[in-house]
Amino acid sequence: MTQQKTAATSSPDLPPRIEILLVGMNGDLRGKQIPLEGEKKIWDGSVRLPSSTQSLDIWGDDNDDITGLSLSVGDPDGACIPDSRSLVPMPWAPAGSKQVLATMHEFDGTPSFMDPRAILAALLKRFEDRGLTPVVATELEFYVIQDDWRETGKPRPPERLMYRDEPNGFQLYDMSAVDALDGYLQTVRAWARAQDLPADATTAEFGPGQFEINLLHRPDALAAADDCIYLKRIAEQAAKLHGLKSTCMAKPYANQAGSGLHVHASIIDRDGRNILDAKGGDPVKLKSVCAGMLDTMRDAQLVFAPFANSYRRFQPGSFAPIDLTWGFGHRGTAIRIPDKDGPAARVEHRVAGADVNPYLLLTAILGGILRGLDENLDPGPVTEPGKDAPDARRLTHDFLTAVEDFSASPFIADVFGPRYQKLYGDTKRKEAITYLRTVSDFDYQTYLPRI
Structure with missing residues (x-):
């Protein structure tokens, strides 16, 4: 059993507990x-x-x-196998x-086809069989809001922020925004340290x-x-402690930037x-890897943007890409190459929202x-x-449209398995149709007086 680290607690007189957690389809945590x-x-x-x-x-x-996966088959149990x-x-x-964290297993010892951790582990086995190891880093954006959203029906920025009432009051890299919420951010950092998460820089967006x-x-x-899931939970729990709420909604405010989750990989x-190191020459493998991600990006967009709100983030003139483009150091592209030479040669995937x-x-x-490693692919012209x-x-x-692209994709069937492709696609189709059937305030305010 892994050695338990010590950490401060806000409830020293209550009995301790252990929580065993499963990751759901939507990145939610369920367990006991x-x-x-x-x-x-x-x-x-x-x-x-x-x-x-x-x-x-x-x-x-x-x-x-x-789905036919619950009462139709007796709603059978699975075994929650912890990852120490x-x-x-x-x-x-x-x-x-x-x-x-645990992975759901069938009683014959096989991981459940529905378990997101098992799905990723199966793909990593393909890299292992080739003698390769992905090296991955994530950058999570999120909003902190006042904890009165249930009463107001919408989010609003924390009272202490300078720009909270200004529609164009951007706080990018503004240390006064960091200072204003320093207590909250210090708690997040302390708890990340207690969990041994490799958290680095914190910036105001x-x-x-x-x-x-x-x-x-x-x-x-x-x-x-796992780090990313734990960081989201830390952000949420720390917000509660400080009378706030954190949210990873992709687009909580209509007139403000959306929140993304960028991934760096080598x-x-x-x-x-x-193996992506171009050694000062033409980055052939880097470009082929870019092409592999671009070729499969539309098929996988439902993963990168899993909710109706996610699609509000893809807007022209924003840092959320709308075109399947790539470039060297270009933050407007879907795939960015920050470095092409040396140990730091890598790609950055910039499409996904924080809600992923x-x-x-x-x-x-x-x-x-x-796909880009197994084939020699051309990503097309570079964006300069x-x-x-x-x-x-x-x-x-x-x-x-993203649901149907996902559901019809041979790439998705290969990488996620056909059973999960159908489960995820059918579940998201229901969500999309429910969204389309919902008449919004925009409809009433725009069309009712005029049509």
């Missing part, structure tokens, strides 16, 4: 809270939950009528409390109350996804060499990279700073 004296059952693999837990949609519905590497303290809980936290690279993509071989499931995100990205982008295919702005 167990008294610490019952911890042995976790490591024995005897904690069970219904297998359908990981088929729940954004509302928590099992959609048995379209992910055992960390919960600094917001009573002293000695901890949490651990464009929108009021928007911040970015970088997680340093990991030569273990599964651990990198590939090392058995000898620890970065990090396990499915890395599966889609690394699946595209694998100060020049118009070359003609390129575009990402869709439509949720339902």
Whole structure:
């Protein structure tokens, strides 16, 4: 069993607990809270939950009528097998409390086809079979808002921020925004340190109350996804402590920047060499890897933008890419090459929103990279700073179109498995159709008086 780290707690007089957590389809955490004296059952693999837990949609519905995975088959249990590497303290809980991530398994010992951690692990096995290891880092953007959104029906920036009432009051890199929420950010950093997360720089982003936290690279993509899930939870729990709320909605404000989750990736071989290193020459492998990600990007857009709100982020003139383009150091492209030479040679995927499931995100990205490594692909003309982008295919702005592209893709079937492709596609189709059937305030304000 992994050695438990010590951490401060806000509830020292309450009994400690351990939480065993499963990651759901939408990146949500579900599981069980167990008294610490019952911890042995976790490591024995005897904690069970219904297998359908990981088929729940954004509302928590099992959609048995379209998936047939719940009551239709008796809603069978699966075994929650913990990953001891992910055992960390919960600094917001009573002293000695901890949490651990698990992967759902069938009782024959095979991982569930619905488990996002298992899906990513299966793809990483393909790299391992080639003697390759992805090295991954993530950059998470999120907003901090006042915790009165239930009463107001909408988010509003924290009271103490300078620019909170200014529609164009951008706070990018503004240390006064960091200072204004320093107590909250210090708590996030302290709790990240307690969980041994490789958190690095924290910066104020464009929108009021928007911040970015970088997680340093990991030569273990599964651990990198775990880090990201844990960071989201830390941001949420720290916000509660400070009377605030954090949100990873892709576009919480109509007139402010959306929140993204950028991914940096390189590939090392058995000898620890970065195989994307161009060594001062033509970055052939880097370009082929870019092409692999671009060729599969439309098929996987439903993973990068999993909700109706996600598509509000893709707007012309924003830092959220809308074209399938690539470039050297160009932050307006979908795929950016920050460095092409040396150990730091890598690609940056800039499409996903902060609302993404990090396990499915890395599966889609690394699946595209694998295609670029297995084939010699041409990404097309490079996008150069100060020049118009070359003609390129575009990402869709439509949720339902992304669902159908995902559902029909041979790439998705190969990387995620045909059963998960159908489950995810059918569940998201229901969500998209529900969204289309919802008449909004915009409809009433715009059309009712005029039509």
